[in-house]
Amino acid sequence: MLIENRTFDELNVGDTSELRRFCTQDDALAFANVSGNHNPMHIYDADGDADGILEAIMPGMFIGSLVSAVLGNVLPGAGTLYRAQSFVFHNRAHAGEELISRVTVTELREKDFTVILACEVRRLSDDALILSGVAEVEAPRRKVAYNSKDLPGLVVQRHRHFEKLLANARDLPPLKTAVVCPEEDNSLGGALIAYEHTLIDPILVGDATKITATAKEMGVDLGDIEIIDIPSHRDAAYKSVALVNEGRAEALMKGHLHTDQILRPALDKVSGLRAGRRFTHVFVMDVPGLDHPLLVTDAAINIAPDLKTKVDIVQNAIDVARSIGIEEPKVGVLSAVETVNTDIPSSLDAALLSKMAERGQITGGLVDGPLAMDNAVDIGAARTKHITSPVAGHAEVLVVPNIDAGNMLAKQLAYISHAESAGLVLGARVPIILNSRADDEMARLASCAVAALHHARQSGLRP
Incomplete structure (x- = not known):
């Protein structure tokens, strides 16, 4: 002006x-x-x-x-x-x-x-x-x-998108969740906060002595919450998967154990939770100043995914994006460049994923790539490069080439851009909630809200 x-x-x-x-x-x-x-x-x-x-x-x-x-x-x-x-x-x-x-x-x-x-x-x-x-x-x-x-502008570090997720999940029935080894204050606290907000109805599976001692140190009363006493982390994880197979649990939530310990029984070919797709991880991120949630995948499970795995990564991300209210997710498949270059394998995969979506092999969203980070999220950068696409400059889902790129991108958004992140593993018969020890209350609540909304849509409780 x-x-x-x-x-x-x-x-x-x-x-x-x-x-x-x-x-x-x-x-x-x-x-x-x-x-x-x-x-x-x-x-x-x-x-x-x-x-x-x-x-x-x-x-x-x-x-x-x-x-x-x-x-x-x-x-x-x-x-x-x-x-x-x-x-x-x-x-x-x-x-x-x-x-x-x-x-x-x-x-x-x-x-x-x-x-x-x-x-x-x-x-x-x-x-x-x-x-x-x-x-x-x-x-x-x-x-x-x-x-x-x-004049320099201001960005308010307010997480309006997660607030909306919590509001949308408020009317859903609590998600019956097996919480695996919540044996210290962060993991137990995250489950109890979600319980207080009626997002989950927890079953605490792990060392009962440690769980009750942690609750006492936190000054909280576990009341009528069910505790299944299994001191071994391995056995607690297998029991939690069994609770899903028995119909007693509708989701898993990671407590104080390694991620591979909770995923191993879920991936078991006989007694696990496989549902026909690769297990993939999605960060749902609330970035201050961005007018929509931003999904980053896969930043935690698949190290160097091939094309077949990337198809599942994209489809899982589209499904969860639709579950949280993005009707037709715009998926940007990232590479270092926005043109196909035979010397850069990620650009070839991106182009193939885009064509597969065009042919109906990936459904529910708009997929385009290869896109560099700038022209995936900034319309000005896309116009400068003369990229004409409904996705370029407007991407709501970012598909990274490998776990290195995904982990760096997610942490840059969290620690430099002050984004909150909710983490979910998809591809299993039920959502698997992954929280980091560094996650704050909002991140833990949002992870549970995303799981509840996704489960409700997969179960037909929500369109």
């Missing part, structure tokens, strides 16, 4: 200007961080006055700043400096409302270039007066133009 001022000599009594602003939850969060005012009355998911209602009231000084935006951007504009400001608040504004901030010149003082302006902020929907006041400013004396696009 071009900001061009009006100097003192160009102003007249009666001049008026206004700006509109749609107030969002992120505006209140950004204001809380910048101002240091963390009053829960202004936070969208907090009940600041304990009345059972989530207020999401926009802070008074945020509303006041909308007046200063008119003064600094439009009237008088760039170069304006405050001398005094008064406000009277008549109503409250909330996140989700559009406001109009307006100023009108009421007096000009040529002696010291002072301008007095009447100020008001109104709600657009009903013209309700939110704020009124008087501003006293020193007007600019020289013409100034400034392009505000040069």
Whole structure:
């Protein structure tokens, strides 16, 4: 936006200007961080006055700043400096409302270039007066133009996509889940948090002495939660798989044991949970600033997948993407380049996967590749390379060439881009929830929510 001022000599009594602003939850969060005012009355998911209602009231000084935006951007504009400001608040504004901030010149003082302006902020929907006041400013004396696009932007580290997943899973019946060896606070805590949110109904399988001791150290009561006492990690994993085969469990959840220990019995050709596809891992990631969840696969199980394995990786990812609400997932198959190069095997695989999807051998999503990372997720980069594709620049699923690339990409998103990640193993008859010891509460809840939503869709409980 071009900001061009009006100097003192160009102003007249009666001049008026206004700006509109749609107030969002992120505006209140950004204001809380910048101002240091963390009053829960202004936070969208907090009940600041304990009345059972989530207020999401926009802070008074945020509303006041909308007046200063008119003064600094439009009237008088760039170069304006405050001398005094008064406000009277008549109503409250909330996140989700559009406001109009307006100023009108009421007096000009040529002696010291002072301008007095009447100020008001109104709600657009009903013209309700939110704020009124008087501003006293020193007007600019020289013409100034400034392009505000040069101003650095802000990204709020809020995980709105995981919040939506939790909301969508809230009405589902709890997923009966065998939690394998939850024998320390992270693994047991993750299961109990999901239990409290009614995402899972856990059966704790492992060393009962360690499980109960951990619960005691955490200060929690396990109540009526079933515990099956099996001290051996190997045997606990096999028993958990048996619970699925007996119809007593609908999912597995990794506790304090190695991933291969929980997968080995699930992969057993006789008593395991094979369902006709390769087991593959999907990270469902909530990246701040991205307007959709981002799935990364496979970053945890298949080390150097061949084309046949990649077909299952892609199909499993499409299935879980649809389970979490992405109707027609856009799948970008990554390589170092966006053109087929016979010296780069991943580009050949990507092209073949794209053609297989076109021929109906992979279903439910749009698949394109090879795509480099930039033109998979950034439409500007895709246009620069003259790539015409419904996937390029809009990918919701990223299929990596191998486990090295996948692990690096997922951890870069988590530790540099501050993304939250939910982890799930697909290809078995039931979801297998994989959590890392470094996962926080939201990541653990989201993993369980993804598992519950996927199970519900696979079982016909959800479309």
